[in-house]
Amino acid sequence: MIRVCHIITGLYTGGAEMMLYRMLAATDRRRFEPTVISLIDQGALGERITALDIPVHTLELNRSSGILAGPVHLLSLLRSLQPDLIQGWMYHGNLAASLAGFLTGAPTVWGIHYSLYDPASERPGTRAIIGLSRWLSRRPSATVYVSRISAEQHAAHGFHDRDRRIIPNGFDGEVHRPDTASRNRFRAEIGVHESEFLVGLIARYHPMKDHANLLRAASTLTGLSPRIRWVLAGPGVDASNAELTGMISELGLAEHTHLLGERGDTPGILTGLDLLCMSSSHGEALPMVVGEAMATGLPCVVTDVGDAAWLVGGTGWVVPPRNSEALAAALTEAWALGSTARAERGRAARQRVLERFSLAATTTAYQNLYESLITHR
Numbered sequence: 010m011i012r013v014c015h016i017i018t019g020l021y022t023g024g025a026e027m028m029l030y031r032m033l034a035a036t037d038r039r040r041f042e043p044t045v046i047s048l049i050d051q052g053a054l055g056e057r058i059t060a061l062d063i064p065v066h067t068l069e070l071n072r073s074s075g076i077l078a079g080p081v082h083l084l085s086l087l088r089s090l091q092p093d094l095i096q097g098w099m100y101h102g103n104l105a106a107s108l109a110g111f112l113t114g115a116p117t118v119w120g121i122h123y124s125l126y127d128p129a130s131e132r133p134g135t136r137a138i139i140g141l142s143r144w145l146s147r148r149p150s151a152t153v154y155v156s157r158i159s160a161e162q163h164a165a166h167g168f169h170d171r172d173r174r175i176i177p178n179g180f181d182g183e184v185h186r187p188d189t190a191s192r193n194r195f196r197a198e199i200g201v202h203e204s205e206f207l208v209g210l211i212a213r214y215h216p217m218k219d220h221a222n223l224l225r226a227a228s229t230l231t232g233l234s235p236r237i238r239w240v241l242a243g244p245g246v247d248a249s250n251a252e253l254t255g256m257i258s259e260l261g262l263a264e265h266t267h268l269l270g271e272r273g274d275t276p277g278i279l280t281g282l283d284l285l286c287m288s289s290s291h292g293e294a295l296p297m298v299v300g301e302a303m304a305t306g307l308p309c310v311v312t313d314v315g316d317a318a319w320l321v322g323g324t325g326w327v328v329p330p331r332n333s334e335a336l337a338a339a340l341t342e343a344w345a346l347g348s349t350a351r352a353e354r355g356r357a358a359r360q361r362v363l364e365r366f367s368l369a370a371t372t373t374a375y376q377n378l379y380e381s382l383i384t385h386r
Contacts, residue, residue: 020052024297179371195281214245
């Protein structure tokens, strides 16, 4: 039995966090004994991971007391867990994993879930973390990138590429699948008739997600038909967000837009949509929500960030980032296509993601990597 300790920044419902949860659920527990350490708190996913009979520990580094006690707590946890291998998730989790590897001598794997177009444009704190990660990038036994573009970008910015692996995010066709009953329930919940065209954006409220880009495009489409409606969900995407609601009101979208906030029922939301939009300006590697939507049988309109275009293939629409006119044109084309042609694209999207980006293949790739590193050691 190989004891694998996963260290991640936090456990809210973001893409990397959901990938960790899905992979843990699919892990072969006859061969692997996983545990999770969250640098912050249990977030929305902590209880769901615990329900898998997988221990979740938190360092509470988002509190002043946690910052002071965090390293001591981490050392105590590692002594108790005695991991055979440590897997980091995202930049902060990777750095903590390297510290844990130094303290225990266990092989360390980094997981990078971010595309790196221009480090100079990042916030100062993020730039500092990226710089430190670059300096330490020789330390891990292997580095897993979820996208090809991300791997090349990081190498171009000085990240060491020894034992670099590309393991795309994987998607579960049983969790995410077309479901008429679920579709009807969700539409009834938010008051949207079956005859209305419903477009969704599921993402936390953050500049890289570029909600403003979608809203500007949405204002163009809403003028075409009053039966086009918009659903926005994710952490910070609710009525208490004054900046977001201000944009919606200014663009005349208040009567056409539903703000759901952070939800734990993404599969149900997706079944209710006619189209999924990803409007991000940067940062995406291989976006989870796009693959989940495709598995649900939805065509997608995405910005050309990370490997979103590779994921979508010819089943959806790809437009330049930060270009609301191009985004509006693609959304208009998807709307004008009609339900029959969109459904055909949705079937092609589901087939593509299950054949080329399955959760089973992704989980197997990680498990094979772990076993190879333990054997080599």
